[in-house]
Amino acid sequence: xxxxxxxxxxxxxxLNARLLRHVAERAPEGVEIEIWDGLKSIPPxxxxxxxxxxxxxxxxxxxxxxxxxxxxxxxxxxxxxIPGVLxxxxxxxxxxxxxxxxxxxxxxxxxxxxxxFGAVWAQAETRKVLASTGARVVDLDLPxxxxxxxxxxxxxLTSAELDARAHEVLEALVASxxxxxxxxxxxxxxxxx
Amino acid sequence: MSTATTERxxxxxxxxxxxxxxxxxxxxxxxxxxxxxxxxxxxxxxxxSGDDGVTLEGRVTVDSISVDDDQIRPHLxxxxxxxxxxxxEITFRSTEFSGTPDDVTVRGELAMAGASLQVEAHxxxxxxxxxxxxxKLALSLEATVDRTAYGMNWQMERPDGxxxxxxxxxxxxxxxxxxxx
Numbered sequence: 365x366x367x368x369x370x371x372x373x374x375x376x377x378x379l380n381a382r383l384l385r386h387v388a389e390r391a392p393e394g395v396e397i398e399i400w401d402g403l404k405s406i407p408p409x410x411x412x413x414x415x416x417x418x419x420x421x422x423x424x425x426x427x428x429x430x431x432x433x434x435x436x437x438x439x440x441x442x443x444x445x446i447p448g449v450l451x452x453x454x455x456x457x458x459x460x461x462x463x464x465x466x467x468x469x470x471x472x473x474x475x476x477x478x479x480x481f482g483a484v485w486a487q488a489e490t491r492k493v494l495a496s497t498g499a500r501v502v503d504l505d506l507p508x509x510x511x512x513x514x515x516x517x518x519x520x521l522t523s524a525e526l527d528a529r530a531h532e533v534l535e536a537l538v539a540s541x542x543x544x545x546x547x548x549x550x551x552x553x554x555x556x557x
Numbered sequence: 558m559s560t561a562t563t564e565r566x567x568x569x570x571x572x573x574x575x576x577x578x579x580x581x582x583x584x585x586x587x588x589x590x591x592x593x594x595x596x597x598x599x600x601x602x603x604x605x606s607g608d609d610g611v612t613l614e615g616r617v618t619v620d621s622i623s624v625d626d627d628q629i630r631p632h633l634x635x636x637x638x639x640x641x642x643x644x645x646e647i648t649f650r651s652t653e654f655s656g657t658p659d660d661v662t663v664r665g666e667l668a669m670a671g672a673s674l675q676v677e678a679h680x681x682x683x684x685x686x687x688x689x690x691x692x693k694l695a696l697s698l699e700a701t702v703d704r705t706a707y708g709m710n711w712q713m714e715r716p717d718g719x720x721x722x723x724x725x726x727x728x729x730x731x732x733x734x735x736x737x738x
Contacts (some may be wrong), residue, residue: 458631468642495711498631510649547643 365541367391368432370400372439372450372475372486379511380438386521387530388476396536397436400428411457422456424465429457430465432543435499436534439475441486451493458497467498472533473519474506476514482507500544502536504517562625566658567606568685572694572734573733574602574615579732581647585704586723588715595624595633595646603731604696613656613663613696615730637702637711644671658682658730663698670707676700676727685736692736700728 369388371381388397391484405421413419418426429435439450445472458464473485473490487505495501508514514521521527582596597617605612620639622633634641651665659681667676676701677723685692704726713721 401691461628461631464631467634495635495637496629496632498635502637 365433365538366431367394367395367397367434367436367537367541369397369436370403370450371399371401371438372403372447372490374449375405379441379478379508379514380440382515382519383474383476383506383508383511383521383530384428384436384438385519386515386527387534388446388525391534392509394536395534398428398432400425402428403449403453406453406456407450408484409452414459415423418456423459425453426465429469433470434496434537435466435471435494436492436537437468437490438470438475439473439483439486439490439491441475441479441481441483442479444485446489446493448540450490453491454493454497456534458473464497468544469499470502470537470544472502472504472540474508474530474533476508476511478510478512480509482509482511502533502540504533504536506530506533565605566654566656566682567611568692568694568736569606570692571737572605572606573737575693575733576600579613581731582729584727584729588721589719589723593625595622597621598623598706598728600730600732602734604649604694604732604734609653610621613649613651613654613665615649615732618734619645619647619669632711638674638709639670644669649676661698666679667700667702670709676702676728680730687705688735690735692719694734694736696730696732696734696737698728698730698732702728703715 369384371378371382390399402421402424403493407419440447457466459497471494473487475487477483484507491501508526516522566726576599579600580596581600582594584594587593587734596675597666598621600614600617609705619639624630633639649665649667651663653664656662663678666673680698682696684694693703703724715721
């Protein structure tokens with residue numbers, strides 16, 4: 365099972381990228397979280413540019429989402445909401461509406477901030493946005509507050525409680541992916557040679 | 558099931574829907590003042606009138622939904638609304654069909670979005686008439702369902718505080734039938 369991880373901030377030492385790595389390193393057997401780092405290369409959404417072929421970074425994002433079994437987004441909170449770059453990437457991925465790879469895609473949202481509220485609003489709004497694109501969104505969050513003090517020198521969350529919550533969110537996402545396997549229409553397997 | 562009334566209201570026989578001349582649409586209040594419409598096509602339906610009374614069965618695929626604003630289609634197919642991947646069809650099967658041609662009452666199970674609930678529809682039956690290829694009969698039905706009873710709880714607050722989307726959804730079904738030879 366492959367999950368695509370996207371951190372919603374671009375900073376080299378992004379706390380959200382660190383949070384994703386923490387979750388990825390502790391993922392259960394058989395679950396691989398691949399962290400996508402192309403967010404900065406996504407151009408600002410412009411309907412005039414939203415034609416085929418799509419700008420290459422956008423095509424890459426759509427392909428990465430399509431090929432993943434699920435999506436795990438870690439978002440900071442800017443001015444009480446979703447960072448523009450992250451919303452912009454979701455907007456691109458949601459197009460064209462009839463073919464978006466986000467349709468039915470199991471997705472979960474976690475978040476880290478240096479403030480005291482742990483990006484709860486940004487997470488709620490990212491869930492809302494993902495749901496409106498057609499994604500199958502896990503109704504849990506992980507508000508990691510004071511994130512600059514939350515990791516040890518090896519990048520691990522020091523709080524057992526938060527680590528357990530991160531695990532719970534990932535388990536819910538994995539369960540949603542497994543459940544979906546029963547319903548998703550799959551191409552028939554090639555006939556044995 | 559079988560009553561004297563039902564045997565009279567629909568002429569005996571198996572009536573199969575003419576999908577080209579039938580529709581299954583819905584209306585829901587939008588921003589508290591307007592009506593938003595959509596529909597499903599084609600409609601499959603069968604009306605059987607016999608010794609055991611009258612039975613109406615119908616079915617549409619959720620994926621066939623079309624709405625005035627096509628941009629919201631992926632959201633309507635998503636778990637916030639129909640969850641079409643898990644519940645690809647909307648089905649109806651009557652449990653009671655009664656009344657007179659001018660005032661038909663149909664009760665039955667309407668299944669969608671993972672729930673099956675009892676609904677009551679009212680309408681009119683017209684015909685039979687002789688069509689180009691045999692007998693024709695038409696049935697118009699209206700029913701109102703609460704979308705939240707089917708777990709479609711999505712809502713957004715308007716800037717003035719009211720709800721964006723109504724909960725009551727009016728279903729408008731127009732069925733044209735051919736008598737099976």
